[in-house]
Amino acid sequence: MLIRLALSPLPLLMALLIAAAPVRADSLHVGLVIPQEGQFKPLGDHVREAFEIWETGHPEIFADLVEGDDGCSEEAGTDAAAAMIEAGVNVVVGFLCTESLAAALPLLSAEDIPVMTLTVRADIIAEEAGRLGWNFFRLAPRAGSEAEIAADAILRLWADKSFALIEDGAISGRELVEAIRVILENRGLKPNFVDNYRPGQATQPSLLRRLKAAGVSRVFVGGERSDMAVIAMEADRQGVPLEFMGGDQLNAPQGELPLPDGTIAVLAAGATPGPEAEAARAAFEERGLIAEGLRIPAYAAAEILGAIATRMDYSQTGLGEALRSTTFSTALGPVTFDQNGERREPGFVLAIWRDGAFHRLSLEDMARIAGESR
Template structure:
């Protein structure tokens, strides 16, 4: 696995090459290089830097502090380096200050992290060149709702959550959508999280007649509920959210539990080749590595297309569909991903994978 020192050396080599010979599309990579977010920044730098090097483009690495009022300086650095497009942007604080100046310089910004709907609304209203290569707020709930309406509509459904803001809001969004579609859960509850056992809860689910349960809670709570339902011989189909992407401890999750979550792209068909190439360079394709690689690939291809057609790079981003290691990506007119990146996944003991197609 590449470490932070390795990332710094890697970027230094690329930067030195860029200074001596700028080639292809000049792409800014904006990510934290130190401080508490340096590990995430290293993932962004590793993925984007690998793709930029492979494609023969030019990398300009810009440190992102994620502090309030830091964005203008980031934008100035990008403009002074004559970048054509920038990727990364872990924090909304950076974009809030950078986008007005990036608009004046015609430099699109592709974020792999920021989910704020308000920021995108402001960007569209002001003509700021922001593109989101990450899920927007509400995308997780939308996918959960889609899955439940498609697969569970004819079954007795329970909705339970752990009382946290995210768990409550996610479960409430699902409940509202069910009611709008004429469906009423047979059981709803807020459970106490972090308990060693949930036998009373699973018995109440049985008494209510629930056979399908959506849980707005963390992975360990879901594991406890699944274990106790199995011990009580209560047949429950369990679905969780993106919080299920966590360490499989202290209690292992039962195989067959499902989650609506962002996939581990490295184990999916579209991501394996890039993952293998990264590992050959000592880079583990975790976290933001493959999404950032995809963002840099999109930036490079859009830059080339814009130059060939003699049109603004922002138009090229909107006009094309890109085949990337995280799947097919296209942007809507609102600069959002055209397809929801959340997927229905199933735990198989060593990872979340797409469920097998039902047998006929």
């Protein structure tokens, strides 16, 4: 169902005051295409909450927020795009699923309506956008950059140590580990051991025997957090001293077994906000909300569109061109978009597990870990 959350008309006195103020660009009509039900509804709620909270602190910037339903299917994407066009929005944020995003992009782009996704990471979306001229922008991290960040971390921290790359056999884990291996070998560093394991096991004795026989001391795990915790427990049980690194799958609820302190993870920047997110965190806390899930990325999207809405020239240059030609200060840090709508800054950061939580890896942490490796 399409819901329009329009601002009330301004009283005459306020209108006169605004007329006397410096002229700025027209208020934006913003569409939010988010899941209204099902398992992804909490993420849709995060997006709505973030925009509403940003609006509370910055009234009259957006003309209205128009909601559409992202049912995560091609049909839902087509229906949502038609609803956004009919509502006359200037820009759409959302489309959390690849299927609905891919179906909506051609329709919205034909009407010169930019679309900004907060979650879809598939590299091919931006490639198709560039080839077909879609008005696409990605605030989510690009999938391929996860392997790039991980490989760079291994080169900087483990280059002089024996290390293994292991994966759980799933497509995501296998592709991540293979991409890391290729990057490392292209840069002159080969892993000492490459293997896979059976996920979802309560113990991993045979895997640990293989790791021990390979003589490795560092292990990158391309798999889920629960599996890494089991592997770490088995290493402790067998007396095999190992240190671990993993990908964004480690950003998951803690299970029965904890991760070992010192575990390094390549996480989406929104999962471990830096100091630039303090204002956003404070705004959420005032509403009794935790800055988790999509709240920080969605707040950053509101900041970007708010900055565009105050530019006097965006109506002349076009919203898409304004997005591509501006550097934005956001809760995710600086954001700039290239001609294909990809964010130029890395969407992933390195984090370390310490005292029951992931924290951004500091320069001091990097120096200490690199020093321990020598």
